[in-house]
Amino acid sequence: MKWFWCVFFAFWPLVAVVLCAIAPSMGWWLPGPAASPLGHRIDDLFYMILVITTITFVGTQVGLAYVLFTGARRTDPDVQEKTWFSHGSHELEVIWSTVPALVLLFIALYQLNVWAEYRVKDAFPKKDMESVLARLHQKRTARDSIALAEVTARQFEWRIRYPGFDAEGNLLPLQEDPQPTDLYAVNDLHLPANAPVMINLKTQDVQHSFFLPDLRVKQDAVPGLVIPVWFEAEHIRSYPLLCAELCGWGHYKMKARFVAESDAGFLNYLRNLHSQQNYDGVQQKADDGDE
């Protein structure tokens, strides 16, 4: 029976190695392939951590198996071998304190770039963002916000405010406070694809979390704060937008969609929104008159 337990515990590191090796190709590890450049780098970090934890896991399991086997052998009759009493070994204590510390330090330093680019405002790809705004012909000064939309979480939906157009039809910059020209939508976020775009994230009530699983973007919306969040969708398509913070009994209802559009498509969407929002009900009659 003792050999069974030895084999049993030695079996798991093998399983771990196999699972770790095939996990990325099977898509078990992350919610689908990343759809943003930063997402790829975040995935790489995840995989690196997966490798480190796998090595650690396998190492400890192999150690455990070794102890089991030697311990089991010593219980055989006629074996005179004595156990090695390791408790209180200063050397060992130093080793298993410093090695994990170094590994953690390595991870901490290695991910700094990604973290900064994702979270630190000064490290945002500001130039790229501004070039997108230029492509959209936004009438702006250097002081204007580079955000393209304000997303306000609310129990239990996402309300979105876009800057509107001026009298000549030029896109205006997003202002901190609502403007008469602003355009509004709900649960339907449209932004240009293939370029870094920024939103201002707010919440009207409790804490929510803005989660774009495909883009690897997750940011809490905190009452009282306006939090800038940027992302870059690689494909022109629709992505799920979810709330990732249990915000109340209707948390599950906070499903929305993020649609990445071409530049022209985005402007078109806003123009459509503009004409819908200014609909005064008369149009239909004018059409009838034309016919």
Place this chain on the structure above:
Amino acid sequence: MRTFIHDQKVSAGMEAASMAPAISRSGFRCLVGIFCLGLTLFSGCGKLDFTPREEFSRLEPYAQNYVSTVLKEYYGTPTEMVVWDRLPVKKHLSTGKVTEATDHQVVLELSEPHQEITSGTELLWTSGPLKNQGSSWIRNWDEKTHTATLVTALKDPPEAGTTVVVGPGQVLVRGRHLYAVHCQHCHGVSGDGNGPTAEYLNPLPRDYRKGVFKFTLTQAQERASREDLARTVEEGIPGTYMPSFKLLTPDESESIIEYVLWLSMRGETEYQLVRFLSDDYSKESVAERVKDGLEKKKAGETDYETYASIREDFVTAVNDPEDMQSELDSMIELMVSRWTSSQTPEARLAPQENRVAYDARSIAHGRELYLSKDLNCVACHGDAGYGDGPQTYSITKDLETGKENVEPGLYDAWGHPIQPRNLHTGIYRGGRRPIDLYSRVHAGIKGTPMPAFGAKLKDQDIWDIVNFIYSVPFQTEQAGSGMQKAEDPASAEKEVAIK
């Protein structure tokens, strides 16, 4: 014609019971454990039923019985709905005619844009020799050619022109399922706005049972159109707990709306019937009638009412087709005609003139109208537009707390306290488009004290008011301040003195 729809029942307890023989005696304790767990978990899953309205319990038992019977006959229960053909609701996936048929395949000409037809959909023959011979079931549906391949071959292929109902009642069944997932926990099983999560909400969820919906683009006397309900489902109602359900497909949204309309009609039937019977057959009025009868008896009159005679009268009235049945008929007829007429294009508000430009002149004129004695907007919304007009505290002013804005003086049609809108928030519950605000002013808000001004105002004036409402959240000075910069009163006095 009424069609019964059998829906799968929620009965987790039944499954647990059928598992029992498979479990050995040694597992008895385990079984008891599972049973207790099941009892706890599914204690809320009793038989799903429509709860009657409050006034129902004040009726005499026989009158209650009559109301329940009528409702059950024409509407059924949540899990076994009855589709009543008199109701103007889209019940079936589609109806149509056979154009070509073999014993295995039928080509159909469908009458209207229809919801997605899937395999397993029922085909109910409504004419020809196949009528009353049982339904056929679709194995495969080709949308391009409108060809249905049947699960079992027909003995005789139906003739061209045979009428058929595709998926009878399926729109309502689908709507009920979606309603249970998305709406029921607030709006309640019977649409009474009293689901389990409703008690946490302010404002309360809509009670459909009056047939009244607030935010519509229809004329003041009309009800909500389907587009109005669809817009509410899709966009939500900002400023309330009604969220947006934008990700529903058009079919899903349509199914929910048809089910909500059906619930509303059921609720209204109940409401009207109970209200009608309350006059003569509530416990209170019957007691009074009996008392009067006793007095008459004492006075020596021979023609007096007793409890038994009132009950007998009721039974006669119910059985007399000229009496209660025709009363019910006219109730339903009125309800149906009101719902039908509000779906017509004529019911929609149609401004004759385009919105006037959003400029200072228009805003100033709108403000003038807002403050005018004639329209008296300020009575509720306050002179500064904060929703704090004298009406909010003139009816029931709580002197003890002195909270005039919180302690309301206005009530909506459902008997709940209601506050006039604060125009400064920039939140427009019924939508922020010009046509939305136009409709609020022109037709009022149904079921609330907000009156319809359409008869009083020209389109131009309404647009001016709309422009004024748009301007309120952006104005720095309060309305009523004369639109001038505040001046130091001391210096003003000096000027007067100099003059």
